[in-house]
Amino acid sequence: MATKTKSTKVAKKPAVKHIGLVKNDAYLQPYEDAIRGRHDHALWKLNVLTNNGKTKLTDFANGHKYYGLHKTTRGWVFREWAPNATAIYLVGDFNNWEENDKYKAKRIDEAGNWELKLPTKAMKHGDLFKMHVYWNGGMGERIPAWATRVVQDEETKIFSAQVWNPEPYEWKKKTFKPNKSPLLIYECHIGMSQDAEKVGTYNEFRENVLPRVKADGYNCIQIMAIQEHPYYGSFGYHVSSFFAASSRFGTPEELKALIDQAHKDGITVIMDIVHSHAVKNETEGLGNLAGDPNQYFYPGERHEHPAWDSLCFDYGKDEVMHFLLSNCKYWMEEFHFDGFRFDGVTSMLYYSHGLGEAFCNYGDYFNGHQDDNAICYLTLANLLIHEVNPQAITIAEEVSGMPGLAAKFKDGGYGFDYRMAMNIPDFWIKTIKELPDEAWKPSSIFWETTNRRSDEKTISYCESHDQALVGDKTIIFRLIDADMYWHFRRGDENDRVHRGIALHKMIRLVTASTINGGYLNFMGNEFGHPEWIDFPREGNGWSHKYARRQWNLVDNPELDYKFLGDFDHDMLQTLKLEKNFQKTPVQEIWHNDGDQILAYMRGDLIFVFNFSPTRSFTDYGFLVPTGSYDVVLNTDAKKFGGNGLSDDSITHLTNYDPAYVSEHKEWLKLYIPARSAVVLKKN
Structure with missing residues (x-):
C-alpha cells in the first residue's frame, strides 16, 4: 500500500520592486543600487536642510533675504558669510571710500557670518560701494557675494556694487501659467538683440524684439547672460555676481518690465542660469572672497575647470548649497522668471567634466566617476524650483546622455522637466559636412530626431547659439556660405542658394515636427541670419558688428530672408493645429x-x-x-x-x-x- 506523503508548498520569493527609472528601462537593472544610492543621498540631504521635514526646502533657500544689503524700517543691514575674514569694512561714495569704524562689520557667530547695521542716512540709493576684507596675511577689495546690483564704470571699467532701493516695481501681470503645448523657445541675448552696433537694452528688447517673438508664434523666451559677468564676450557664462542682473542692459526694474510684458503677451520667460562654475576673478567675483580660495569652491585638483578657465563649486558644502538654492528662488520671486535652463550640467555630473569621455554604455554613468554632490544639488534645485512654482520649467543642457536626468524624482530621476536633445544639432552638422545630398538617409534622420528615452521629455533644436559662434557655422552658412552675400536677393538666386533655402526649411520642419517636449531656435536663425557671432574684443578692435541681429534683412521683402522667416512662422502655426502636439x-x-x-x-x-x-x-x-x-x-x-x-x-x-x-x-x-x-x- 502506497504511503501518502504530505505535500510541502514552496514559498514564492516576493517580486522585486524596482525603482521607477529601472521599471521603465530594464537595462538599468545592474545599476539600480547606484540609482537608489543617489536618490537616498538626495533624500538624506533634503532631511538635513529641512530639519527632517519640519520645514520646507523653500524655507532653507532664503539666503538672499538675510545676506547682502537690505533696507529695513530701522535703517540698513548688511551681512556676509566670510569664515576666513578677520575684518570687513564697507567703503563707498557714502564715506569717501575710506575705512572707518562706523562702517566696520562685526563677526556674529562661529560659522563666519558678519553683520553691519547702519542708520537710514548712512547711505542712499545709487551709492557705489565695495568691501575691504582682511584675513591673516592679506587684504582685498571685494564685491559682496550676495550683491543684487553691480555696475561698471565706463571709463575705468571697474565694477562696484551699488545701493539699490527704488520704488518697488508694480507688476501688472501678477500671475502667469506657462504654455507648454508645445513649448516653443526663442533663445535670445539682450545685448546683441538690436540692429545697431552697440549693446542693446532690456527696454529695447521689450519694445523691438518681444513683438517679433509673439508675432512669430513662439511662446517662450530663454534669456542668456542675465547674471552679471565681467567679460561681455563670455556670452554670460563666466558669472561674477550671481544675484545681480547685468547692468549692461539696464536696471532691474527694466528687466522686470520686460518679463511683465512677456507674461502679458502669453510668453514664458526662462533664464539661462549658470551654476556649473564661476569666473576666477577675485575683485569682482567669488574667487578669493576672504583669503580662502576654497570658500565656495572645491579644493585641490577639482578647484579649476581645465577647459573653461573657471572655478568649480563645492556642492558638498551646505553653505554653497544655500547660496545656489537661494539664487534659484531669488530669480523666481524677485523677477518672476518661470524657470531655468541649467548650463553646463555635464560638467557638473562628472569629475572629468565629461572631457575625453565617450559615454558608450550605461556603465559609463555609474562607474564611480560621477560627482554625487553635484547630482544631489541638481536634484534639490529641481525640487525647490517646483516647490516655489509647480508650473515652473527646468531644462538641462547635458551632452553625455545621463539616464534619469529629466525623469521624476520619485522614480529615481533628477527632476528636470526637459533635457536638451544635443544629438540633433550634431547630427545635422555631420550630415551637411560629410554627406552628399544623394546619401541623406530618411531612416537616419527619423532615428536621430526621435531617439530618446520614453520617460524623459526633450527640447529639440537644429542649432542654438553654440553653432553661431566664431569658429563654427550656422546651418544657413554651411549650406550657402559666401553666396549669401551675392545671391540672396529675390530673382538672383543660384543653385546653391535654392538648395540652401530648401534644406533649411526641411531640416527645421523635420526637427520641430518630431518633438516630444519642445522646440528651440536661437534669435535670428529662424530667418537664416548671416555671418557668425563675435563679441567685442581686442582681436576685432572691440567691434559690435557681429554682436547684433540685423532685423532689417528679414523685413526687406526683396531679400530671401523673408521667405525663411515667413516659413518659420507658418511652421509653428502648423504644429499648433494638433492639440497637445508634443504628446x-x-x-x-x-x-x-x-x-x-x-x-x-x-x-x-x-x-x-x-x-x-x-x-x-x-x-x-x-x-x-x-x-x-x-x-x-x-x-x-x-x-x-x-x-x-x-x-x-x-x-x-x-x-x-x-x-x-x-x-x-x-x-x-x-x-x-x-x-x-x-x-x-x-x-
Whole structure:
C-alpha cells in the first residue's frame, strides 16, 4: 500500500520592486543600487536642510533675504558669510571710500557670518560701494557675494556694487501659467538683440524684439547672460555676481518690465542660469572672497575647470548649497522668471567634466566617476524650483546622455522637466559636412530626431547659439556660405542658394515636427541670419558688428530672408493645429532610403519629406487613415521661396483598397517634388 506523503508548498520569493527609472528601462537593472544610492543621498540631504521635514526646502533657500544689503524700517543691514575674514569694512561714495569704524562689520557667530547695521542716512540709493576684507596675511577689495546690483564704470571699467532701493516695481501681470503645448523657445541675448552696433537694452528688447517673438508664434523666451559677468564676450557664462542682473542692459526694474510684458503677451520667460562654475576673478567675483580660495569652491585638483578657465563649486558644502538654492528662488520671486535652463550640467555630473569621455554604455554613468554632490544639488534645485512654482520649467543642457536626468524624482530621476536633445544639432552638422545630398538617409534622420528615452521629455533644436559662434557655422552658412552675400536677393538666386533655402526649411520642419517636449531656435536663425557671432574684443578692435541681429534683412521683402522667416512662422502655426502636439505619438508611415522619402503622422497631421535632390515622384502612395486631406504647409510654396510645383488648393482623397478595409486605411497618393516637404491635415 502506497504511503501518502504530505505535500510541502514552496514559498514564492516576493517580486522585486524596482525603482521607477529601472521599471521603465530594464537595462538599468545592474545599476539600480547606484540609482537608489543617489536618490537616498538626495533624500538624506533634503532631511538635513529641512530639519527632517519640519520645514520646507523653500524655507532653507532664503539666503538672499538675510545676506547682502537690505533696507529695513530701522535703517540698513548688511551681512556676509566670510569664515576666513578677520575684518570687513564697507567703503563707498557714502564715506569717501575710506575705512572707518562706523562702517566696520562685526563677526556674529562661529560659522563666519558678519553683520553691519547702519542708520537710514548712512547711505542712499545709487551709492557705489565695495568691501575691504582682511584675513591673516592679506587684504582685498571685494564685491559682496550676495550683491543684487553691480555696475561698471565706463571709463575705468571697474565694477562696484551699488545701493539699490527704488520704488518697488508694480507688476501688472501678477500671475502667469506657462504654455507648454508645445513649448516653443526663442533663445535670445539682450545685448546683441538690436540692429545697431552697440549693446542693446532690456527696454529695447521689450519694445523691438518681444513683438517679433509673439508675432512669430513662439511662446517662450530663454534669456542668456542675465547674471552679471565681467567679460561681455563670455556670452554670460563666466558669472561674477550671481544675484545681480547685468547692468549692461539696464536696471532691474527694466528687466522686470520686460518679463511683465512677456507674461502679458502669453510668453514664458526662462533664464539661462549658470551654476556649473564661476569666473576666477577675485575683485569682482567669488574667487578669493576672504583669503580662502576654497570658500565656495572645491579644493585641490577639482578647484579649476581645465577647459573653461573657471572655478568649480563645492556642492558638498551646505553653505554653497544655500547660496545656489537661494539664487534659484531669488530669480523666481524677485523677477518672476518661470524657470531655468541649467548650463553646463555635464560638467557638473562628472569629475572629468565629461572631457575625453565617450559615454558608450550605461556603465559609463555609474562607474564611480560621477560627482554625487553635484547630482544631489541638481536634484534639490529641481525640487525647490517646483516647490516655489509647480508650473515652473527646468531644462538641462547635458551632452553625455545621463539616464534619469529629466525623469521624476520619485522614480529615481533628477527632476528636470526637459533635457536638451544635443544629438540633433550634431547630427545635422555631420550630415551637411560629410554627406552628399544623394546619401541623406530618411531612416537616419527619423532615428536621430526621435531617439530618446520614453520617460524623459526633450527640447529639440537644429542649432542654438553654440553653432553661431566664431569658429563654427550656422546651418544657413554651411549650406550657402559666401553666396549669401551675392545671391540672396529675390530673382538672383543660384543653385546653391535654392538648395540652401530648401534644406533649411526641411531640416527645421523635420526637427520641430518630431518633438516630444519642445522646440528651440536661437534669435535670428529662424530667418537664416548671416555671418557668425563675435563679441567685442581686442582681436576685432572691440567691434559690435557681429554682436547684433540685423532685423532689417528679414523685413526687406526683396531679400530671401523673408521667405525663411515667413516659413518659420507658418511652421509653428502648423504644429499648433494638433492639440497637445508634443504628446501625440510620432507614427512612422513609410521610409525608403533609396527614394529618400520619409512620412509619419501625428494625430490628424501627416508629414511627407522628399530629400532627393533630383527626383520628383508622381502618385507616390502611403497607407493612411481613410478620409480627405488638405495641405496646410508646403516648403516648396512660392511664398516660402520654393518652386510652387504643386497645387496646394486640392483636397486629397484616399483611394480604396479592399486589403486594408479592416485597418480603416486607404492609399494617399501625392506628387512630391524633389527636395521638398508637405504637411497635410485630415478633414
